[in-house]
Amino acid sequence: MATVTVNGQPFPAEPGTPLHQVLRRRGGLEMPCAGQGRCGKCRITASGALSAPSSAERAHLTREELARGVRLACCVRVEGDCRVTLSDSARSQICLSGVMDAVSLRPRFHACGAAVDIGTTTLAASLYGADGTLLAQASAANPQAAWGADVISRIEAALRGEGGALAACVRGAVDALLNQMAEQARIAPGEIDGLVITGNTAMLHLFTETSPEPLSHAPFEAARLFGETCSAGSLGLSACPEGSVYLPRCVSAFVGADITTALLAGGICGKDETRLLVDVGTNGEMALWHGGALCCCSTAAGPAFEGAGLSMGMHGQEGAVDHVSVRDGVLLPHVIGDVPPRGICGSGVIDALACLLETGELDETGLLETSPALIAPPAALTQKDVRMVQLAKSAISAGLRTLLHTAGISCPDVAELAVAGGFGSCLNAENAGHIGLIPEGLVSKVRVLGNAALSGASMLLLDEELAGTCEHLARRARTLELSANPVFAEYYTEGMFFGHGTDGL
C-alpha cells in the first residue's frame, strides 16, 4: 500500500490506482472532460512515484510545466509514495440572490427550513426562520465535477457502478451547506425540519441514487419525475436526519425541477401574457407560457458558456473576465476580484465577442482576424472557441424561435423573456442580442432573474400550498423535441453567423 499525500493529508492507495480516484476521496478536484485527457483542466502539481507523462499530458503541458511537476490528474497513476498539491478553487461568485414572486407564509417547516438547488456546476442554499426571514445562505461547487463537467459523463459513471460515490459526495456537500448555514444563523442543524431540494432531472436522480439509466438514451423517458416528500435521513443527509424533504416535480428527462421552480420564482405562468423563460447552462432549457399552456424544450448548448468548453474558459470566480466593453476601439476587460486575469467566464465571452464584432476583429461569419484574440492577457479567445460559442448561441436562439414558431407567434407577442441561472445578474442583454444568443426582437424584454431555481425552491418552502400548482403545471407541460425538428434545424443554421451574415438565403 502506497501513501499519497495531498496538501499534507495522507491517503492510502494501491499502486496502480488512477490518481484522480484518490483525489476524489479528498474532494476539490474538477475533471471537466471526465478524465479523457481532452480538456487539460485538471492540473495538479505532483512528485514521487508516479507514472510517466502520457501523450495527452505532453500535448497540454509545456516542457517547463512538466519539469515543475505540473500534471493532469486524469492521466497519472500512483506507483508508490507521492505528494500532490491541489490548488483549492478560488472563491466563486455563485449567484444566490434571485427574483422571487410574492408568497403567503404557510411554511412547510416549524423551526427552520432550507431551500437547496443542486446545479450541475454549483450548489446553492438558503435558510429561513419560522417567520419567513432569510437567516443565511451558502454555496459550493458541485463535487461531482470530479466525474466530468457535463451530465452525461456523470450518468455514465453511475451506470458503471459509481452511483453510490456520486450520491455520497453530493449529499456530503449538501450536508456541509446546511451545517454552514446553521452555524451562521446560530442554530443547531437539527432544527432544520423542512427542506425543498430542487435540481435538474439528472441531478435529482444522482442525489436520490435513482438509476439514471432511462436518461442515458432515447427516448429519454425518466422513470421518476419526483414531486414527492421523503425524510432527510433516507436521503443520507445527516445534518438534520429528521427533516422532511420535498423534491419538486420535473417536466421531463431534460427539463427538470430547477425549471419548475424557476418558473414559479419568475411568475411566468398563470397570467394572460405570453412569457418565455430561458436557463443557459450546459444545456439550454426553455419554456413558453402562452394561451394558458406551457411548452418546454431543451437543447445541448455545450459547455461554451460554463467554462469547460473554451480554451481559457472558467466559472465566474476570481480571476475570470466577466465583462468587456470597448472605448476608442480598445477592449476594456473587467476581472472578478483584485487578481490578475486567469480566464474568461460566460458573461465575459458574450461581451468579448460583441466587442470584437464592434472593433472588426471578428467578422460576421465568425472568423477572427488573428487567433487567439487577446481579451485580458493571458485570457484570450481562439478561433476554435468562437466556433464553439457559435454552435451554442445558435442552439439557444433557435430553441426560443422554435417555441414561438410552434405556438404560431413571434417576438412582438412576447411580454417578457426571463433569464435564469448560469450568468446570474451578469448577463448584458444587449450584447447577448448582438451575438445572436437571444433573438434581437426579445432583447428589450429581458428580465434577469438571478438564481431563480433557488428562489422558487424557497417559495415552495415558505408556502406549502404552492406545491400543488407547481406539480399540476409540470404534469401538464408539453415537451417539444428539437432533435430532427426541421424548424429548429432551419433556425439553427440561420442563427450561426453574427449580425446579418445570412442575407441572400
Added chain:
Amino acid sequence: MELLNQISQNLQAGKAKIVKGLVQQAIDEGIPAQQILEEGLLSGMSVIGEKFKNNEIFVPEVLVAARAMNMGAGLLKPLLAQDGVRASGKVCIGTVKGDLHDIGKNLVKMMMEGKGLEVVDLGVDVAPETFVKTAEEQGCTVICCSALLTTTMGVMGDVVKAAGEAGIRGRVKIMVGGAPVTQAFCDQIGADVYTADAASAADAAAELCRATA
C-alpha cells in the same frame, strides 16, 4: 467557364437563392447537367471541404453552403436522371439507436453529397438491423454510424456485429464518427474506418466507393 465559376463562388458564400438562379441560367444556356454539377456545385463544395479541414471555416459556413448546393442540385436532379448520370457511390448514414443528435450526422451527409455520393439518410435512433438491411437492399458500399453520447456509442459495436452476422462485411465497409468516438474505439469494436471530422469522413467514403467500383 465563368458561369460555373460564379456558381461555385456563390455556393461557397452560402448565397442559396443566387446559386439557384445561376444553375437555372446554366441549364437554360444548354450546359449539360453533369457539368453544372461537377464544375459548379461539387467544385464549390470541395473548396468548402478543404477549408473546413484546415479550420479556416466552420460548421455554419458548411451548413449554408450545403443549403445552397441542395437548392442548385434540386434543379439538376431530374435532368441528371434523364441523362442517365449515376452517382459515384452509395452510402447509408444514421445516428445510432438511443441517440437523437443529428447535427454532426447531417454535416457528414452534406459533405458526402458534396463529393457526389448518393446518401441514404436513415435519420436518428437507428437500430443496427436497419443499417444492415438498408445496405443490403439498396446496395450501399458504406454504412456510416454517428453517436454523440458516450452512453450510446456502444451501439456502433452492435452494428459491426450485425453486419458480420449478415455476412456483408466483405462488400460493405463500416465507418464510425461523433464527438466521443476515437480511433482506439473504432479498433476495439472492429469497425473499418474512423474519421475525426466531416470533411475527412466524406473523403474516406468517396475513397471506399472508388476502391469497390
